[in-house]
Amino acid sequence: MAHFRGIGNFDCISMMDSLPDGIFVVDQEMRISAFNTAAASLTGFKCEEVLGRYCHEVFCSDLCKEECPLLEAKEKHTTIHNRIMSIKRKDGKRIPITISASILYDSAGNxxxxxxxxxxxxxxxxxxxxxxxGIFTVDRDMRIWTYNKAAEEMTGIPYSEAVGRPCQEIFHSSVCKNGCPVREAMETGQPVINREVQIIDNEGHCKPVSISASTLEDEDGNIVGAVESMRDLSMVYTLKEEIQKKYAFENMVSRNPTMRRLFEIVNDISSSEATVFIHGDSGTGKELFARAIHELSPRRVGPLIIINCGALPENLLEAEIFGVRKGAYTGADEDRPGRLELCQGGTFFLDEVGDLPLSLQVKLLRVLENREFQPVGGKETLQADVRFITATHRNLEQMVAQGTFRQDLLFRINTVTLNIPPLRERREDIPLLIDMAMQRFNALYNKRIKAVSPDLMRLILSYDFPGNVRELLNLMEQAVILCKGDEVGLEHVPENLFRNNLGECDNLPRANKAFNPGLLAEVLDRHRGNRIGAAEELGVSRTTLWRWVKQAGLENMK
Known part of the structure; x- marks a missing residue:
């Protein structure tokens, strides 16, 4: 039965004991003077154990010291409804509750x-x-109110130790200090959806999680806290790594059947001494294939020497390949070994062999046939203990027909031919290449970018990439450099990507918009403060819009 102390006998004792909610009354000194049966059952204290004691001694609430609902009700002359908090039971266990508080006055209004x-x-x-x-809620001071079992498993910290503590002390997230989704949700009033961050559990292990956050409001619409959900992405990341390993080959990655077949061929031919001819458009990765062949071959202990036949004029290119002897021409004051001589025991890669002048094609043919050469101005014959790999983006058959490339040289260099498909013919590789690029550039530029926006991904997948993989990597590098958040969006890529894109992407929002406070305020007003709608109209990501809103001082615009 409910007990009362110091405030007289009340006829409502039986009524209070019949209520399912716990009810207690305090005097003006905050000492408990009434305590019903439901309150006793909820807290584990007997009525006689709490009467006359300060309520904060009994409940040990996380709000007792600074945010007591009863003192707030007294100060504001109003009733406090359904404040979420936790209290400590007699057995030491913390339990979640909601609390409402009202003031009692005597007949004189005191x-x-x-x-x-x-x-x-x-x-x-x-x-x-x-x-x-994982789900947890926090108050406006970022202290945890509720905390479920899945959150316990993710962090390794039990409910009893988490409730009442600042969430930063529990999750140690990479965004706790800057970019906290919970703070963003409470400041903007807009939900944060599926943002990837990392937390650190109690054993110091880093875990990737996807989090969403929304505000909690009282009956008057005031924001009193926020709720956040966390999805463990460890398995997703593990599967992604397994997929990358499955489709990776010597610093390359592909799930395209043609590319997978080329990987198998490279494995087969690497152990031989066969001359390899690599054909493919610029930027498809011809040099990567040449490096893979070298690294998998017995010659990997020797050097890999690379010569770009289109990078030097004829006289310098000849000296660069074959070397020069003192006095061969004006300025040749000493013997200088060529790249062939320096490549002994290794692999000699002639890139853009289609740009090789006809006069040098003859000399190269002799090297391929006899494995010997003479330096410029030299009389001695040197042996060429090298394996040859050549590559070009040109159509050598057509050049043979036009008389600009020797047919006998073509026959000699293409013992084994690798035809690398352009990126437009293997679009299924683009997501893998993007993941690889983000890992590389995140590490290079100390960023934590996790994803590409759906709009940008759709645009990239429909773009033809005339520059192939090289162009895609350059695009991602620029986007990573310009991105301030954790998602690369349309605003981070060059305008020409839109201008040159296929017609099917003409309806995509343009991302070349500059920060315009006046336009921003107008759009926000038109959308009545709705950030998602405003971002869609402006053609920018929610992260960019939020940055603009803060920059313009429009955080409180409704």
Missing amino acids: FVGGVETIRSRRHINTIVNSVAD
Whole structure:
């Protein structure tokens, strides 16, 4: 039965004991003077154990010291409804509750105490604990109110140790200090959806998670906290790594059947001494194939020497390949070995062999046939203990017909031919290449970019990439450099990507917009402060819009 102390006998004792919610009354000194049966059952204290004691000694709430609902009700002359908090039971366990508080006055209008109603949230916790994602709620001071089983498993920190503590102390996330999704949700009033971050568990292990955050409001619409859900991405990342390993080959990655077949051929031919001819458009990775052949061959202990036949004029190119002897021409003051001589025991890669002048094609043919050469101005014959790999983007058959390339040289260099498909013919590789590029450039530029926006991915997948993989990597490098958040968007790529794109992407929002405070305010007003709609109209990501809103001082615009 409810007990009262110091405030007289009340006829409502039986009524209070019949209520399912816990009810207790305090005097003006915050000492408990009434305590019903439901309150005793909820807290584990007997009525006689709490009467006369300060309420903060009994409940040990996370709000007792600074945000007592009853003192707030007294200060604001109003009733506080359904404030979420946690209290400590007699057995030391913390339980989640909602609390409401009202002030008691005597007949003269003087403050004499207050009444508080507490309701268990265990049924809500039961539901929340059945969810596979980690879920927790915080108050406006970022202190944890509720915290489910999945969150315990992710962090390794039990509920009893997490509730009441700042969430930063529990999750140690990469965005706790800057870019916190919970703070962003409370400041903007807009939800944050599927943002990838990293947390650190109690054993110091880093875990990738996808988080979403939304605000919690009281009955008057005031933001009183936020709820965040976390999805463990460890398995996703593990699977992604396994996929990358499955499709990776010597610093290349592909799931395209033609490319996979080329990888098999490279494995087969690497152990031989056969001359290899690599044909493919600029930027398809011809040099990567040459390096792979060298690294998998017995000659990997020797050097890989690369010569670009189109990079030097004829006289310098001849000296660069074959070397020069002193006095061969004006300025040749000493013997200088050529790249062939320096490549002994290794692999000699002639890139853009289609640009090789006809006079040098003859000399190269002799090297291929006899494995010997003479330096410029020299009389001695040197042996060429090298394996030859050549490459070009040109049509050598057509050049033979035009008389600009020797047919006998073509026959000699293409013992084994590798035809590398352009990127437009293997679009299924683009997501893999993007993942590889983001890992590389995140490390290079100390960024934490996790994803590409759906609009940008759709645009990239429909673009023909005349520059092939090289162009895609350059595009991603620029995007990573310009991106300030964790998602690369349309605003981070060059305008020509839109201008030259296929017609099917003409309806994509243009991303070449500059920050315009006046336009931003107009669009926000038109959308009544809705950030998602405003971002879509402006053609920018939500992260960019939020940065612009803060820069313009429009955070409170509704």
